[in-house]
Amino acid sequence: MNNSMTMNGGHSPEEVHSVRGYIFVFIALLAGTILTVWASFIQFGSREINIAVALTIACVKAFLVAGYFMHLISERKMIYLVLGFTALFFAGLMGLTIWSTSPEGMVHIQHVP
Amino acid sequence: MSAYLNKFPPQRDDDHAHEHSHHDPGFWRTWIFSPDHKVIGIQYGLTSLCFMLFGFFLMLLMRWQISKPGVPIPVFGPLLEKALGSAAPHGALSPDLYNSFGAMHGTIMVFLAVVPLAFVAFSNFVIPLQIGAPDMAFPRLNMASYQAFVIGGVIMLTSFFIPGGAAQAGWTSYSPLATMIPTDGQIFWLVGMVFIITSGLLSAVNFIATIIQLRAPGMTWMRLPFFCWAQFVTSFLILLAFPPLEAAAVMQLMDKVAHTSFFLPTGLAVGGQLANVSGGGSPLLWQHLFWFLGHPEVYVLILPAMGIACEIIANNTRKPIWGYKSLVYSALAIGFLSFLVWAHHMYLTGMGTKVAVFFQTTTMIISIPSVIILTCFLISLWGSSIRFNTPMLFALAFLPMFGLGGLTGLPLGFNISDVHLHDTYYIIAHFHYVVAPGTIFALFAGIYYWFPKMTGRMMNEFWGRVHFWGSLIFMNVIFMPMFAQGMAGMLRRMADGGANYSAAVNSKAGADVIGGLSNNIMELHTWILWGACVLGLVQIPFIINFFWSIQHGKKVDSGNPWNATTLDWQTATPPPHTNFPVAPRVYRGPYEYSVPGHDTDFTPQNEPPK
Amino acid sequence: MDFPYIVEPRRDTGLYNAKLGIWLFLASEVMLFGALFSAYVLLRVGAEPGMWPHGWLNVYIGTANTIVLITSSITTVMAWVSCKLRQYGRFKFFHALTILLAMTFVCIKSYEYHDKFMHYEITLANGKFADGHLIERSKDFDLARQTGSVTIHGHEVDQEVELMDMQRPEARHIQLEEITIPATEIKKMERYGPWHHTYLAIYFTLTGLHAFHVICGAVVIGFLWGPGSKMWHTDPERFTNRIEVSGLFWHFVDLVWIFLFPVLYLL
Numbered sequence: 001m002n003n004s005m006t007m008n009g010g011h012s013p014e015e016v017h018s019v020r021g022y023i024f025v026f027i028a029l030l031a032g033t034i035l036t037v038w039a040s041f042i043q044f045g046s047r048e049i050n051i052a053v054a055l056t057i058a059c060v061k062a063f064l065v066a067g068y069f070m071h072l073i074s075e076r077k078m079i080y081l082v083l084g085f086t087a088l089f090f091a092g093l094m095g096l097t098i099w100s101t102s103p104e105g106m107v108h109i110q111h112v113p
Numbered sequence: 114m115s116a117y118l119n120k121f122p123p124q125r126d127d128d129h130a131h132e133h134s135h136h137d138p139g140f141w142r143t144w145i146f147s148p149d150h151k152v153i154g155i156q157y158g159l160t161s162l163c164f165m166l167f168g169f170f171l172m173l174l175m176r177w178q179i180s181k182p183g184v185p186i187p188v189f190g191p192l193l194e195k196a197l198g199s200a201a202p203h204g205a206l207s208p209d210l211y212n213s214f215g216a217m218h219g220t221i222m223v224f225l226a227v228v229p230l231a232f233v234a235f236s237n238f239v240i241p242l243q244i245g246a247p248d249m250a251f252p253r254l255n256m257a258s259y260q261a262f263v264i265g266g267v268i269m270l271t272s273f274f275i276p277g278g279a280a281q282a283g284w285t286s287y288s289p290l291a292t293m294i295p296t297d298g299q300i301f302w303l304v305g306m307v308f309i310i311t312s313g314l315l316s317a318v319n320f321i322a323t324i325i326q327l328r329a330p331g332m333t334w335m336r337l338p339f340f341c342w343a344q345f346v347t348s349f350l351i352l353l354a355f356p357p358l359e360a361a362a363v364m365q366l367m368d369k370v371a372h373t374s375f376f377l378p379t380g381l382a383v384g385g386q387l388a389n390v391s392g393g394g395s396p397l398l399w400q401h402l403f404w405f406l407g408h409p410e411v412y413v414l415i416l417p418a419m420g421i422a423c424e425i426i427a428n429n430t431r432k433p434i435w436g437y438k439s440l441v442y443s444a445l446a447i448g449f450l451s452f453l454v455w456a457h458h459m460y461l462t463g464m465g466t467k468v469a470v471f472f473q474t475t476t477m478i479i480s481i482p483s484v485i486i487l488t489c490f491l492i493s494l495w496g497s498s499i500r501f502n503t504p505m506l507f508a509l510a511f512l513p514m515f516g517l518g519g520l521t522g523l524p525l526g527f528n529i530s531d532v533h534l535h536d537t538y539y540i541i542a543h544f545h546y547v548v549a550p551g552t553i554f555a556l557f558a559g560i561y562y563w564f565p566k567m568t569g570r571m572m573n574e575f576w577g578r579v580h581f582w583g584s585l586i587f588m589n590v591i592f593m594p595m596f597a598q599g600m601a602g603m604l605r606r607m608a609d610g611g612a613n614y615s616a617a618v619n620s621k622a623g624a625d626v627i628g629g630l631s632n633n634i635m636e637l638h639t640w641i642l643w644g645a646c647v648l649g650l651v652q653i654p655f656i657i658n659f660f661w662s663i664q665h666g667k668k669v670d671s672g673n674p675w676n677a678t679t680l681d682w683q684t685a686t687p688p689p690h691t692n693f694p695v696a697p698r699v700y701r702g703p704y705e706y707s708v709p710g711h712d713t714d715f716t717p718q719n720e721p722p723k
Numbered sequence: 724m725d726f727p728y729i730v731e732p733r734r735d736t737g738l739y740n741a742k743l744g745i746w747l748f749l750a751s752e753v754m755l756f757g758a759l760f761s762a763y764v765l766l767r768v769g770a771e772p773g774m775w776p777h778g779w780l781n782v783y784i785g786t787a788n789t790i791v792l793i794t795s796s797i798t799t800v801m802a803w804v805s806c807k808l809r810q811y812g813r814f815k816f817f818h819a820l821t822i823l824l825a826m827t828f829v830c831i832k833s834y835e836y837h838d839k840f841m842h843y844e845i846t847l848a849n850g851k852f853a854d855g856h857l858i859e860r861s862k863d864f865d866l867a868r869q870t871g872s873v874t875i876h877g878h879e880v881d882q883e884v885e886l887m888d889m890q891r892p893e894a895r896h897i898q899l900e901e902i903t904i905p906a907t908e909i910k911k912m913e914r915y916g917p918w919h920h921t922y923l924a925i926y927f928t929l930t931g932l933h934a935f936h937v938i939c940g941a942v943v944i945g946f947l948w949g950p951g952s953k954m955w956h957t958d959p960e961r962f963t964n965r966i967e968v969s970g971l972f973w974h975f976v977d978l979v980w981i982f983l984f985p986v987l988y989l990l
Contacts, residue, residue, distance in 0.1 A: 019801070019804055022797060022800050022801070022804075023797070025797075026793065026794075026796075026797040029793045029796075030790065030793060033786060033789050033790060033793065034786075036984075036985055036989065037782060037786050037989065040782070040985070040989035040990070043892075047990075050989075050990060051990055054985035054986075054989055054990055055985070057985070058981050058982050058984075058985050061981045062978050062981050062982070065796060065974055065977055065978050065981065066974070066978060069796055069797075069799075069800050069970075069974045069977075070971055070974045070975075075737070076736060076737040076738070078736045078737070078738065078743070079738070079743075079746050082746060082747060082750050083746070083750060083753075086750040086753050086754065087753075089754065090753060090754060090757040093754070093757060093758065093761055094757065094760070094761040094764065097761055097765060098761070098764055098765060098768065101765060101769065102768070
């Protein structure tokens with residue numbers, strides 16, 4: 001398997017021939033797109049639900065692209081570590097920044113009349 | 114391309130044969146457009162040292178102005194007036210010019226001098242050698258990084274000469290001031306930053322990939338020299354913390370050029386008039402994105418220095434470093450935690466108690482691994498046989514100087530004391546102690562230490578000691594008084610050095626005016642000015658020593674003049690094109706000094722076991 | 724010393740050098756776009772109630788662009804599979820499609836940008852607002868000198884807030900018509916550029932940066948399709964790795980759009 005003269009160079013034969021799998025992911029992505037557009041026209045009552053639905057569908061689509069098109073699902077520990085820490089720090093950046101600037105994170109000045 | 118496709122002739126490690134090999138690339142490919150990590154490391158090193166000298170010079174002009182506001186600067190004043198016109202009236206600095214020098218001194222020192230030298234130059238030269246690799250993982254990308262760095266630097270320097278002058282809103286470039294100052298210098302700053310950040314990102318990718326993939330057989334993670342671990346963590350900080358600043362720089366550029374309001378609040382008034390912008394933006398957003406990088410940035414400044422100090426201390430104590438594992442885990446902990454502390458730079462932005470407590474706590478926690486690292490180095494000195502050569506002198510001085518700088522950071526980490534000390538000279542003293550007699554001392558140590566590896570000759574020991582003692586004494590002369598000034602309430606970035614504040618005191622003789630600065634505090638400015646001048650003079654022997662020794666220094670008779678254990682010293686000085694004639698095999702850890710039962714007091718990593 | 728792991732992967736990591744390199748670079752790109760998304764959230768949450776726009780972008784055009792990118796993703800994967808199976812002709816076919824789809828995306832985006840730049844919000848002298856796409860300016864139109872008139876295809880509202888939420892049910896009943904406004908009645912006239920509202924600022928910045936990545940990715944894939952494909956004949960495995968690495972970048976560009984589309988167009 002380490003011989004650079006092999007046709008696959010480190011990828012298993014099963015992976016290479018999973019073209020059918022890729023087509024399936026493609027169709028799933030198209031379906032997800034139609035679904036998310038359709039769901040955005042539904043009035044759920046509160047905007048928050050629309051946001052949650054849209055982001056959930058986006059996350060599923062992202063998982064499909066990253067997992068299958070980018071082969072993440074068959075990668076090893078090294079890449080998972082790098083991406084895991086990245087995800088953590090991104091969450092920290094977004095979460096802490098929004099918390100710090102939200103009304104509960106800021107000092108309230110009372111105007112004395 | 115040919116660099117790594119070309120197989121080095123077997124069993125031949127004399128340079129002479131190599132020079133006559135068939136692929137003579139010529140001057141341009143050897144010294145200017147070279148993908149060889151050693152050449153790129155030297156290019157980065159020389160360029161960043163030039164920027165450091167320039168940044169130092171800006172500081173000298175500023176210190177004159179602070180000490181003697183409005184007095185024309187001797188020698189350079191007329192030159193400034195000729196070059197910059199009304200910005201330097203009669204050879205003195207106008208307040209706007211002072212502000213631009215202040216902003217550019219910070220920017221140049223941090224992004225164009227210390228980071229390229231500590232992180233990029235040393236990593237480039239040393240890492241492949243220390244891990245037993247023929248070059249970096251991506252040599253051409255390496256070359257592109259250097260070119261992007263130079264372009265960014267040139268853009269920054271050019272900004273001094275455009276109408277309106279260079280960026281003037283501090284190295285922190287806070288909005289809305291940065292956007293509203295009527296100069297295009299801010300645009301140059303932002304574009305320059307984008308180039309510099311891109312250069313840093315590409316280097317970080319290169320170093321991480323190299324350390325992970327190109328370690329020689331037998332070089333396990335826990336056999337890596339601590340220098341490599343330190344640069345590895347630093348690379349991750351650069352990789353993940355710089356992009357938010359790049360995003361923020363793009364947004365601030367949009368604010369300036371496309372008149373967006375990313376960081377401009379509703380109701381912003383400039384010069385008494387409502388600004389013609391959409392509003393709806395947030396100045397705090399800039400601060401969060403800036404400091405998200407800004408804090409990991411300071412660990413980018415110190416971790417490589419700790420790595421360099423470790424190598425030199427181990428080598429010159431002839432003992433293994435105490436607590437290798439603690440060092441490694443502490444470096445990893447610092448890397449991780451550094452992403453979670455940034456808002457301790459923002460205690461005065463109206464943050465609520467919960468947020469302040471969170472950041473205060475993470476800040477206190479991160480001081481622990483820093484102290485662990487320093488303690489391991491100190492314990493390593495116990496019972497050792499210290500060789501007091503120039504690199505070791507600098508590495509030893511690094512310890513208490515960094516200790517002082519780090520400890521003076523503690524009152525700044527606490528919200529309650531930082532409220533008093535924020536934006537005062539105390540902060541300037543704190544961070545200069547960690548970077549100037551801290552990091553820069555370790556960098557000097559590294560230059561003296563690896564000079565023979567680069568050139569095959571030693572630097573002069575006597576002048577090295579002159580450089581050392583002069584730098585040590587006068588850096589303290591400059592920065593120690595600033596703690597007192599800061600605690601007395603002297604604020605940063607005042608073009609007149611606080612003269613207006615001192616006038617408030619002296620006009621009411623005997624009265625206790627809050628915020629006023631006494632004569633004693635103001636007189637320290639004179640000390641600091643002369644200290645800075647002598648510090649500058651003391652660098653001259655270093656510069657002469659450096660260039661003179663390339664041709665006339667004492668020649669080294671082997672590849673390992675320091676009798677060191679790490680792989681970088683187990684090949685020729687200077688190393689041939691692909692570093693090692695045959696890929697080394699590693700059998701032991703990096704600091705096997707004075708191992709009982711061995712003939713010599715050091716056992717190289719690649720020496721086969723008996 | 725031979726340069727290791729350019730083609731064959733290192734055993735303990737399972738990676739060849741360039742693959743690790745591109746993933747590291749993509750991690751930094753996650754932080755870059757992540758910071759912009761954080762900015763979006765902060766700006767939206769911090770906006771005055773009711774003054775954050777909804778429905779300012781054409782959903783159908785955005786959906787079309789989404790489908791274009793998703794299709795380009797599958798063609799990218801198929802190009803790599805073709806390389807792996809040593810089918811050079813099919814590789815050329817699939818990546819030609821990828822490049823065409825990339826150009827389609829950029830064209831559609833340009834049309835959208837142009838549409839925004841033709842869209843004006845006019846503050847009238849009587850305190851009301853007119854809003855619509857520019858049809859024509861009269862030849863003597865000069866706002867400073869108050870001469871001439873401007874004709875837009877749009878509608879008039881009493882308050883600016885009525886221009887914000889275009890997703891509300893009432894918005895469907897808005898009649899757009901041709902309105903001619905003399906310059907004397909115009910207090911301020913501003914097009915829907917990035918300066919007009921922070922929503923547009925973040926929209927143009929996010930999609931602009933994304934489009935820049937699309938163009939760069941297309942250039943790299945174009946190079947590998949054209950002059951760079953020479954390597955296929957000398958070192959096909961290494962060339963396949965280059966196709967994989969550039970493909971990973973392309974998928975990332977698609978990933979960013981998967982989040983951009985709902986966030987900017989639908990919510």
